Amino acid sequence: MIVKRILVVGAGPAGCSGAYSASRLGAEVLLVDIKKNIGEPVRSAELVPKLLKRTVDFKPIQTISNLVTVLNGKEYVVSSPAYMVDRREFDRHLVSLAIRAGAKVSMDTKLSFNGNETLINGIKSEFDFIIGCDGPSSFVGRHIGIKNMDFMFGIQGEYVLEKRLEDAYIFLDKKYVYGYAWLFPKGEYANVGLGISLKYSRESKRLLEGFVKMLVERKYIVNDSFITHTSGLIPCGGILTPCKNNILLAGDACGLAHPITGAGIAYACESGILAGKNASEGSAEKYKLEIMERYHETFERGRRKRKFLKENWNNFDETIRKCWPCFEEYNK
Ligand SMILES: Cc1cc2nc3c(=O)[nH]c(=O)nc-3n(C[C@H](O)[C@H](O)[C@H](O)COP(=O)(O)OP(=O)(O)OC[C@H]3O[C@@H](n4cnc5c(N)ncnc54)[C@H](O)[C@@H]3O)c2cc1C
Numbered sequence: 315m316i317v318k319r320i321l322v323v324g325a326g327p328a329g330c331s332g333a334y335s336a337s338r339l340g341a342e343v344l345l346v347d348i349k350k351n352i353g354e355p356v357r358s359a360e361l362v363p364k365l366l367k368r369t370v371d372f373k374p375i376q377t378i379s380n381l382v383t384v385l386n387g388k389e390y391v392v393s394s395p396a397y398m399v400d401r402r403e404f405d406r407h408l409v410s411l412a413i414r415a416g417a418k419v420s421m422d423t424k425l426s427f428n429g430n431e432t433l434i435n436g437i438k439s440e441f442d443f444i445i446g447c448d449g450p451s452s453f454v455g456r457h458i459g460i461k462n463m464d465f466m467f468g469i470q471g472e473y474v475l476e477k478r479l480e481d482a483y484i485f486l487d488k489k490y491v492y493g494y495a496w497l498f499p500k501g502e503y504a505n506v507g508l509g510i511s512l513k514y515s516r517e518s519k520r521l522l523e524g525f526v527k528m529l530v531e532r533k534y535i536v537n538d539s540f541i542t543h544t545s546g547l548i549p550c551g552g553i554l555t556p557c558k559n560n561i562l563l564a565g566d567a568c569g570l571a572h573p574i575t576g577a578g579i580a581y582a583c584e585s586g587i588l589a590g591k592n593a594s595e596g597s598a599e600k601y602k603l604e605i606m607e608r609y610h611e612t613f614e615r616g617r618r619k620r621k622f623l624k625e626n627w628n629n630f631d632e633t634i635r636k637c638w639p640c641f642e643e644y645n646k
Pocket residue numbers: 323324325326327328329346347348349353357358359360361362423424425447448449450452453454468469470507544545546547548564565566567570571576577578579580582
């Protein structure tokens with residue numbers, strides 16, 4: 315069998331998983347990232363489904379039992395086994411797996427294209443396949459004319475909890491336009507944030523301050539306990555075309571963040587692994603089929619729900635019950 319040379323662009327969960335699976339299958343893999351350090355800055359609320367353990371091994375920092383959705387002061391509790399991870403450590407662990415499997419990693423590295431030529435730090439380089447795992451505004455995706463068009467803007471701070479919590483909390487309110495606010499506990503601390511339509515991102519800081527004030531008043535978090543801050547884009551328009559010729563897209567670059575919840579870490583790992591496998595086997599078309607087979611139904615429903623949510627946001631109370639996955643109406 316001829317060994318495939320694969321360039322993986324972006325060392326987030328999708329890229330590290332892709333580099334790992336392709337290397338394990340014998341491909342010659344170069345994983346590049348524009349950043350200097352893996353996993354930094356952290357742009358994540360760090361909640362992953364427990365089932366992700368079936369795909370990749372990692373060390374959680376807290377187990378979550380239920381997802382508590384708060385709407386109009388009422389709590390709706392749904393069993394939702396999940397983990398909180400330290401995203402920096404999570405990404406570093408994934409890259410260590412890729413390196414042990416044989417992948418070469420190059421950080422602080424600039425990728426460019428000159429027509430069909432691929433340049434790494436300005437030097438022409440040849441690959442059989444390129445896997446674009448370079449996040450929501452993927453440079454690789456734009457090169458082949460495939461890009462995310464709809465985004466949520468996520469903003470978050472880390473705060474000290476008044477007392478440890480076992481459940482993760484979601485707060486739904488009309489003011490969080492097309493999105494929601496969250497309180498995800500991790501030991502002594504919690505990630506407190508919100509995701510709203512990118513169009514209203516200028517409102518996000520004020521909304522987060524209001525949300526934090528409410529959590530302090532309700533004795534979830536300690537007053538003046540702010541530790542760190544992060545923000546970033548979350549694609550929410552649904553799955554994009556996963557490949558063109560010898561270029562595959564995975565994770566956020568392929569639109570694989572859920573259109574309603576914005577969750578994308580597990581999809582990034584899974585799609586990265588599929589991309590690495592199919593590239594090492596020389597089959598971009600099979601990757602496309604596998605992605606569609608696995609995710610089309612879930613993401614198509616999510617995309618339709620998001621469209622409905624946007625069109626009917628004024629009728630918030632009724633709309634949100636049809637569009638938020640914890641309510642029975644979501645599946646009707
Ligand atoms: C505030 C916030 C909170 C979130 N919370 C959660 C959560 O709790 N749970 C969840 O499941 N999802 C969450 N998400 C979504 C989740 O973070 C993403 O879906 C996930 O990180 C996607 O992984 P990825 O590997 O596809 O992309 P990324 O994690 O974005 O990694 C992309 C990598 O590509 C690199 N890169 C970018 N451009 C280039 C380039 N031109 N050349 C080389 N490298 C490049 C970047 O430096 C980065 O390292 C959140 C997102 C945000 C913004």
